[in-house]
Amino acid sequence: GNSVTQMEGPVTLSEEAFLTINCTYTATGYPSLFWYVQYPGEGLQLLLKATKADDKGSNKGFEATYRKETTSFHLEKGSVQVSDSAVYFCALSDGGATNKLIFGTGTLLAVQP
Amino acid sequence: DAGVTQSPTHLIKTRGQQVTLRCSPKSGHDTVSWYQQALGQGPQFIFQYYEEEERQRGNFPDRFSGHQFPNYSSELNVNALLLGDSALYLCASSLSRGFYGYTFGSGTRLTVV
Numbered sequence: 346g347n348s349v350t351q352m353e354g355p356v357t358l359s360e361e362a363f364l365t366i367n368c369t370y371t372a373t374g375y376p377s378l379f380w381y382v383q384y385p386g387e388g389l390q391l392l393l394k395a396t397k398a399d400d401k402g403s404n405k406g407f408e409a410t411y412r413k414e415t416t417s418f419h420l421e422k423g424s425v426q427v428s429d430s431a432v433y434f435c436a437l438s439d440g441g442a443t444n445k446l447i448f449g450t451g452t453l454l455a456v457q458p
Numbered sequence: 459d460a461g462v463t464q465s466p467t468h469l470i471k472t473r474g475q476q477v478t479l480r481c482s483p484k485s486g487h488d489t490v491s492w493y494q495q496a497l498g499q500g501p502q503f504i505f506q507y508y509e510e511e512e513r514q515r516g517n518f519p520d521r522f523s524g525h526q527f528p529n530y531s532s533e534l535n536v537n538a539l540l541l542g543d544s545a546l547y548l549c550a551s552s553l554s555r556g557f558y559g560y561t562f563g564s565g566t567r568l569t570v571v
Contacts (some may be wrong), residue, residue, distance in 0.1 A: 349500075378471065380511070388462075388548055388564040389501070434500050443514040444552070446560065448500030 347372040347448070351435050351449035358425055358456050366420040366452045368409075368435035376437040378402075378411055378418040383432045392420075392433070425456045462563035464549050470569045475566060479534040483551030484561045490532040491560065492524060494503075495546040496553050505534050508554055509540075544570045 352367040368374065372446060377396045381389040393402030398413035407422045435449040463482040464466055471477050483490050486518075489508045493501035503516035507526035546554045546567050550560040 374534070381562075386564075388464075389550075389562040391559055396558060435502075441514075443506045444504060445503045445514060445516070446493075446501070446550075448501070450498070450500045 347439050347447050349435050349437055349449035350377055351452050354453035356454050360427055360456055360458050361424045364422040364425045366433055370416050370437050372437055372439055376439045379436045380409055380420050381434045381441045394410055427458055428455045430456045462551050462561050464563035464566050470565045473539055476537045476541050479546055479547050479566045481532045481549030483530050485549035487553055489528050489552045489554045492534045493496050493548040501548055539570045543565045
Protein backbone atom coordinates (compact mmCIF):
# COMPACT_ATOMS: atom_id res chain seq x y z
CA GLY A 346 0.00 0.00 0.00
CA ASN A 347 0.93 3.66 -0.09
CA SER A 348 3.29 4.91 2.58
CA VAL A 349 5.57 7.79 3.58
CA THR A 350 8.93 7.51 5.32
CA GLN A 351 10.57 10.47 7.02
CA MET A 352 13.95 10.85 8.65
CA GLU A 353 13.73 10.39 12.37
CA GLY A 354 14.25 13.27 14.72
CA PRO A 355 14.82 15.19 16.66
CA VAL A 356 16.82 17.48 14.43
CA THR A 357 18.63 20.14 16.43
CA LEU A 358 20.10 23.13 14.61
CA SER A 359 21.51 26.51 15.46
CA GLU A 360 19.74 29.60 14.18
CA GLU A 361 20.61 30.43 10.53
CA ALA A 362 21.72 26.86 9.81
CA PHE A 363 20.61 24.98 6.68
CA LEU A 364 17.77 22.51 7.10
CA THR A 365 17.02 19.30 5.24
CA ILE A 366 14.35 16.83 6.31
CA ASN A 367 14.24 13.76 4.11
CA CYS A 368 10.98 12.24 2.90
CA THR A 369 10.45 9.32 0.56
CA TYR A 370 7.21 7.73 -0.51
CA THR A 371 5.74 4.57 -1.96
CA ALA A 372 2.65 4.96 -4.08
CA THR A 373 0.94 3.67 -7.16
CA GLY A 374 0.11 6.27 -9.73
CA TYR A 375 0.91 9.93 -9.27
CA PRO A 376 0.21 11.17 -5.76
CA SER A 377 0.17 14.75 -4.59
CA LEU A 378 2.77 15.48 -1.93
CA PHE A 379 2.55 17.78 1.07
CA TRP A 380 4.49 19.12 4.01
CA TYR A 381 2.50 20.04 7.11
CA VAL A 382 3.81 21.75 10.23
CA GLN A 383 2.51 21.31 13.78
CA TYR A 384 3.46 23.82 16.44
CA PRO A 385 3.20 22.78 20.10
CA GLY A 386 -0.39 22.30 21.21
CA GLU A 387 -1.82 23.07 17.79
CA GLY A 388 -3.28 21.26 14.80
CA LEU A 389 -1.67 20.87 11.39
CA GLN A 390 -0.94 23.72 9.01
CA LEU A 391 -0.19 23.19 5.35
CA LEU A 392 3.34 24.40 4.65
CA LEU A 393 3.66 23.57 0.96
CA LYS A 394 2.55 21.11 -1.68
CA ALA A 395 3.37 19.74 -5.12
CA THR A 396 0.96 17.93 -7.38
CA LYS A 397 3.14 16.55 -10.16
CA ALA A 398 6.67 15.45 -10.90
CA ASP A 399 9.33 18.21 -10.90
CA ASP A 400 6.95 20.68 -9.23
CA LYS A 401 8.56 22.77 -6.51
CA GLY A 402 6.45 23.81 -3.57
CA SER A 403 7.60 26.81 -1.53
CA ASN A 404 6.38 28.89 1.37
CA LYS A 405 7.98 31.00 4.12
CA GLY A 406 11.48 30.16 2.88
CA PHE A 407 10.83 26.41 2.85
CA GLU A 408 11.07 24.45 -0.41
CA ALA A 409 10.52 20.89 -1.58
CA THR A 410 10.75 19.38 -5.07
CA TYR A 411 8.66 16.40 -6.22
CA ARG A 412 11.22 13.89 -7.52
CA LYS A 413 9.48 10.96 -9.17
CA GLU A 414 12.71 9.20 -10.15
CA THR A 415 13.81 8.97 -6.51
CA THR A 416 10.27 9.01 -5.02
CA SER A 417 11.33 11.82 -2.73
CA PHE A 418 10.05 15.17 -1.46
CA HIS A 419 12.77 16.51 0.83
CA LEU A 420 12.09 19.69 2.79
CA GLU A 421 14.77 22.40 2.79
CA LYS A 422 15.30 25.85 4.21
CA GLY A 423 18.39 27.95 3.80
CA SER A 424 18.38 29.67 7.18
CA VAL A 425 16.22 28.45 10.05
CA GLN A 426 14.88 30.59 12.85
CA VAL A 427 13.93 29.72 16.42
CA SER A 428 10.29 30.23 15.40
CA ASP A 429 10.62 27.29 12.95
CA SER A 430 10.81 24.87 15.89
CA ALA A 431 7.93 22.45 15.36
CA VAL A 432 7.08 18.97 14.13
CA TYR A 433 7.11 18.56 10.36
CA PHE A 434 5.01 15.91 8.58
CA CYS A 435 5.41 14.71 5.05
CA ALA A 436 2.21 13.35 3.51
CA LEU A 437 0.78 12.08 0.27
CA SER A 438 -2.67 12.02 -1.22
CA ASP A 439 -3.34 9.34 -3.78
CA GLY A 440 -6.43 11.02 -5.15
CA GLY A 441 -9.41 8.77 -5.51
CA ALA A 442 -12.80 9.63 -4.11
CA THR A 443 -11.59 11.10 -0.85
CA ASN A 444 -8.03 12.39 -1.40
CA LYS A 445 -7.24 11.05 2.05
CA LEU A 446 -3.82 11.87 3.42
CA ILE A 447 -1.19 9.34 4.41
CA PHE A 448 1.35 10.81 6.80
CA GLY A 449 4.88 10.03 7.83
CA THR A 450 5.70 9.79 11.51
CA GLY A 451 6.88 13.39 11.75
CA THR A 452 10.25 15.01 12.43
CA LEU A 453 10.78 17.26 15.41
CA LEU A 454 12.91 20.30 14.61
CA ALA A 455 14.47 22.25 17.48
CA VAL A 456 16.27 25.47 16.58
CA GLN A 457 18.53 26.97 19.21
CA PRO A 458 19.45 30.66 19.36
CA ASP B 459 -13.29 33.76 8.12
CA ALA B 460 -13.45 31.04 10.76
CA GLY B 461 -11.39 27.98 10.11
CA VAL B 462 -12.18 24.52 11.42
CA THR B 463 -13.56 24.53 14.96
CA GLN B 464 -13.35 21.49 17.21
CA SER B 465 -14.82 20.91 20.64
CA PRO B 466 -13.98 20.18 23.32
CA THR B 467 -10.25 20.91 23.30
CA HIS B 468 -9.46 18.42 26.04
CA LEU B 469 -11.36 15.48 27.46
CA ILE B 470 -10.71 12.80 30.07
CA LYS B 471 -12.77 9.62 30.00
CA THR B 472 -12.71 6.28 31.78
CA ARG B 473 -12.22 2.95 30.03
CA GLY B 474 -15.48 1.57 28.72
CA GLN B 475 -17.17 4.95 28.43
CA GLN B 476 -18.39 6.57 25.26
CA VAL B 477 -17.28 9.94 23.86
CA THR B 478 -18.53 12.38 21.22
CA LEU B 479 -16.25 14.90 19.55
CA ARG B 480 -17.54 17.75 17.43
CA CYS B 481 -16.29 19.61 14.37
CA SER B 482 -17.49 22.63 12.42
CA PRO B 483 -15.85 22.85 9.00
CA LYS B 484 -14.35 25.92 7.41
CA SER B 485 -16.97 28.17 5.83
CA GLY B 486 -17.73 26.93 2.32
CA HIS B 487 -16.35 23.43 2.88
CA ASP B 488 -18.71 20.48 2.56
CA THR B 489 -16.51 17.50 3.39
CA VAL B 490 -15.17 16.46 6.79
CA SER B 491 -12.45 13.95 7.53
CA TRP B 492 -11.32 12.68 10.91
CA TYR B 493 -7.79 11.64 11.86
CA GLN B 494 -6.32 10.07 14.99
CA GLN B 495 -2.84 11.19 16.04
CA ALA B 496 -1.26 9.06 18.73
CA LEU B 497 1.60 10.59 20.71
CA GLY B 498 4.74 10.79 18.62
CA GLN B 499 3.02 9.50 15.48
CA GLY B 500 1.60 10.91 12.30
CA PRO B 501 -2.16 11.28 11.92
CA GLN B 502 -4.09 8.20 10.78
CA PHE B 503 -7.20 8.48 8.62
CA ILE B 504 -10.37 7.34 10.42
CA PHE B 505 -13.11 8.22 7.91
CA GLN B 506 -14.53 10.92 5.69
CA TYR B 507 -18.07 12.28 5.48
CA TYR B 508 -19.72 13.90 2.51
CA GLU B 509 -23.42 14.52 1.91
CA GLU B 510 -24.11 13.09 5.38
CA GLU B 511 -22.67 9.70 4.44
CA GLU B 512 -19.43 7.93 5.24
CA ARG B 513 -17.49 7.93 2.00
CA GLN B 514 -14.38 6.03 3.03
CA ARG B 515 -13.09 4.42 6.18
CA GLY B 516 -9.59 3.72 7.39
CA ASN B 517 -8.44 0.74 9.43
CA PHE B 518 -10.46 1.49 12.57
CA PRO B 519 -12.94 -0.78 14.38
CA ASP B 520 -16.68 -0.26 14.39
CA ARG B 521 -16.40 1.33 17.83
CA PHE B 522 -15.54 4.45 15.85
CA SER B 523 -18.56 5.97 14.16
CA GLY B 524 -19.49 9.34 12.83
CA HIS B 525 -22.18 11.57 11.56
CA GLN B 526 -22.47 14.59 9.33
CA PHE B 527 -25.30 17.07 9.65
CA PRO B 528 -27.04 19.10 6.93
CA ASN B 529 -24.96 22.16 7.88
CA TYR B 530 -21.82 20.02 7.14
CA SER B 531 -20.72 19.86 10.77
CA SER B 532 -19.70 16.46 12.02
CA GLU B 533 -19.39 14.28 15.10
CA LEU B 534 -17.00 11.47 15.89
CA ASN B 535 -18.25 8.89 18.39
CA VAL B 536 -16.11 6.30 20.09
CA ASN B 537 -17.74 3.54 22.15
CA ALA B 538 -16.23 1.22 24.75
CA LEU B 539 -13.14 3.35 25.14
CA LEU B 540 -9.76 1.66 25.49
CA LEU B 541 -6.57 3.11 26.92
CA GLY B 542 -5.15 2.93 23.40
CA ASP B 543 -7.77 5.40 22.16
CA SER B 544 -5.91 8.17 23.97
CA ALA B 545 -4.80 10.52 21.21
CA LEU B 546 -5.28 13.86 19.52
CA TYR B 547 -8.30 13.70 17.21
CA LEU B 548 -8.07 16.03 14.27
CA CYS B 549 -10.88 17.18 12.03
CA ALA B 550 -10.08 18.36 8.52
CA SER B 551 -12.48 20.00 6.10
CA SER B 552 -12.28 20.34 2.35
CA LEU B 553 -14.26 21.00 -0.80
CA SER B 554 -15.68 18.05 -2.65
CA ARG B 555 -15.27 19.74 -5.99
CA GLY B 556 -11.83 20.81 -7.14
CA PHE B 557 -9.77 19.50 -4.27
CA TYR B 558 -7.45 22.24 -3.01
CA GLY B 559 -6.30 20.59 0.16
CA TYR B 560 -7.44 20.26 3.74
CA THR B 561 -7.89 22.77 6.54
CA PHE B 562 -7.24 21.19 9.91
CA GLY B 563 -8.65 22.10 13.28
CA SER B 564 -6.55 22.30 16.43
CA GLY B 565 -7.84 18.96 17.60
CA THR B 566 -9.40 17.37 20.66
CA ARG B 567 -6.98 15.77 23.11
CA LEU B 568 -8.67 12.64 24.48
CA THR B 569 -7.18 10.89 27.50
CA VAL B 570 -8.62 7.55 28.56
CA VAL B 571 -7.81 6.48 32.12
